[in-house]
Amino acid sequence: MPELPEVETVVRGLQAVLPGRRILEVRLGKTDFIEDPAALETHLPGARIGAVKRYGKFLLFELEPANANDPARELALLIHLGMTGQLVTGPADAHVLPHTHVFFALDDGKELRYTDVRRFGSMQLLLDGAREKALGSLGLDPLEMTEEQLAAAVHSRRARVKALLLDQRVLRGIGNIYADESLWRARIHPTRIGANLKRDEVHRLYRAVRDVLNEAIRLRGSSVSDYVDSEGRRGEFQLRHRVYQRNGKKCFRCGATIRRAIVAGRSSHFCPKCQRAPRKGR
DNA sequence: AGCTCTTCCTGAAAGC
């Protein structure tokens, strides 16, 4: 699943090839994951791609409108890869993968394609004032936040820490894999209440989140199912997972058996010995 | 406020 490290890897790959390119043509397959398909066909042909950025798990392409006649001054394309979304560039005559639903023909003869088996992703053209509405509710960037900001966010909430890590309004970019891996590294049980975390636990969590994400970026993300980077290559961080999908196996730290439980509606993997469960009740 | 359940979607894996 594309989370922050996977999206960051895709963004870095696209930054190397997209800025400066002009979109010549847009072809669409299934469009139920696109907010306004007609808007893409209206505004994108002729537009030039500027910066490629990441906001949490979103990719944002800054665009220069095709010409002065386009009433939109500010134009950007916002993409979320959902669970199985892929953005890959390559020759226009390359073999087309099944479930490829968007083709962007570029002015260098190449093509940028969006493939998404489950179509849990989304695509939206942001005109003028729409950016704040689309991105304004996102929380802290885990790689840019300070420890004090994390402490304030966690200590003000009585939700379980796993739910907080997954909540994009608290931290932007973390999903199930990196939530579990971070909590294991910080030795914090997923059902612990945010407000109850001790100062040194927040410190460990801060370090764990950043270390896990940075290491995952270094290994170009986790390819558990469909994830590939912008050149179609799989990542390697799945080889370094310590708890995710390792239930029944031995904890790398203490040897206890990794367990799985549903927390915050998500399967959660943890070491029952390293990550002590909070006492039940009030 | 925060929890659980449901919906979207498809393919892999487990069950029979």
Next chain:
DNA sequence: TGCTTTCAGGAAGAGC
């Protein structure tokens, strides 16, 4: 062997 059921999950919405 082959068909059916279950599961995975990011995000949003409903209901409690």
